[in-house]
Amino acid sequence: MGNQIKSVGIVGAGQMGGGIAHVCAMAGYDVHIHDVSADGLQSMLATISGNLARQVASGKTTESDREAALARIALAPQIEGLAAMDLVIEAATEDETVKRKIYQQICPILNPEAILATNTSSLSITRLASTTDRPERFIGIHFMNPVPVMKLVELVRGIATEDQTFQSARSFIETLDKTITVAEDFPAFIVNRILLPMINEAIYTLYEGVGSVEAIDTAMKLGANHPMGPLQLADFIGLDTCLSIMQVLHDGLSDSKYRPCPLLVKYVEAGWLGRKSGRGFYDYR
Numbered sequence: 001m002g003n004q005i006k007s008v009g010i011v012g013a014g015q016m017g018g019g020i021a022h023v024c025a026m027a028g029y030d031v032h033i034h035d036v037s038a039d040g041l042q043s044m045l046a047t048i049s050g051n052l053a054r055q056v057a058s059g060k061t062t063e064s065d066r067e068a069a070l071a072r073i074a075l076a077p078q079i080e081g082l083a084a085m086d087l088v089i090e091a092a093t094e095d096e097t098v099k100r101k102i103y104q105q106i107c108p109i110l111n112p113e114a115i116l117a118t119n120t121s122s123l124s125i126t127r128l129a130s131t132t133d134r135p136e137r138f139i140g141i142h143f144m145n146p147v148p149v150m151k152l153v154e155l156v157r158g159i160a161t162e163d164q165t166f167q168s169a170r171s172f173i174e175t176l177d178k179t180i181t182v183a184e185d186f187p188a189f190i191v192n193r194i195l196l197p198m199i200n201e202a203i204y205t206l207y208e209g210v211g212s213v214e215a216i217d218t219a220m221k222l223g224a225n226h227p228m229g230p231l232q233l234a235d236f237i238g239l240d241t242c243l244s245i246m247q248v249l250h251d252g253l254s255d256s257k258y259r260p261c262p263l264l265v266k267y268v269e270a271g272w273l274g275r276k277s278g279r280g281f282y283d284y285r
């Protein structure tokens with residue numbers, strides 16, 4: 001089936017929502033993005049503009065394509081601004097209550113045929129879908145961070161997702177020049193089921209004094225050829241997101257091997273959330 005999607009709404013102007021807006025606009029979609037914070041919307045636009053300028057500087061795109069992409073992005077301070085979109089991707093914080101509230105607001109104003117997707121990195125697609133008016137047109141489209149750079153998108157059906165929704169989502173992702181991995185609806189899907197326990201173990205390694213932050217990251221960068229050390233990556237993802245994914249794994253799979261490291265819990269309680277808050281395992285201030 002061809003791609004019926006022409007316009008994309010995004011809820012959440014954080015690093016994931018901004019990255020999704022960037023790649024959708026570059027692929028020619030009309031993008032409307034909503035966030036409760038007007039400042040968040042403005043700073044997201046500045047980030048996209050800067051990232052596109054870097055792509056121009058490195059010869060990946062041209063200045064006229066950059067300007068055309070930026071012109072396709074509309075900011076929607078009110079969620080009603082997303083009403084006419086063919087596909088809405090919710091990229092809000094990894095909190096089920098927040099996501100449910102967004103679905104309650106958006107479902108009544110969306111076209112009945114519109115597809116609603118979530119960029120959740122761990123939560124049950126089936127359970128989230130059941131809180132909407134369209135479980136058959138609800139799907140998980142999970143991008144990786146930084147979205148403009150990472151080639152993978154996980155595609156996750158809920159129990160009620162119709163085949164037509166799946167095929168439309170698949171065609172849409174292909175137009176973004178991403179590679180799709182289909183994952184079943186299990187806690188944290190594939191990437192985070194494997195990646196987050198590794199990061200959690202790196203935090204235990206620090207907690208138990210096996211090595212310093214620098215030693216652990218250098219060990220994994222040079223000893224396992226990872227582009228970033230696991231603690232640097234944790235800061236990049238956000239320690240609150242890391243913790244919530246570990247909690248989903250721990251609760252959903254009922255296995256003590258997924259127990260979040262107490263040091264991760266403590267950092268989140270301190271508000272040390274990584275790069276976005278200025279402090280995590282590293283100091284960004």
Ligand code: CAA
Pocket residue numbers: 051054055058060120121143144145146147148149150191192195227228233237241
């Ligand atoms: N947005 C857009 N582009 C970015 C970017 C960003 N936030 N960060 C880096 N880039 C671009 C740069 O502009 C550069 O582009 P050019 O080649 O055109 O110049 C390119 O990426 C490489 O960047 P750098 O040279 O500055 O730095 P680097 O070589 O160290 O690469 C990195 C940076 C791509 C982030 C790399 O360190 C990396 O791959 N890290 C691991 C990322 C990862 O594992 N992501 C998955 C996280 S898990 C996840 O997302 C799932 C989840 O739900 C939690």
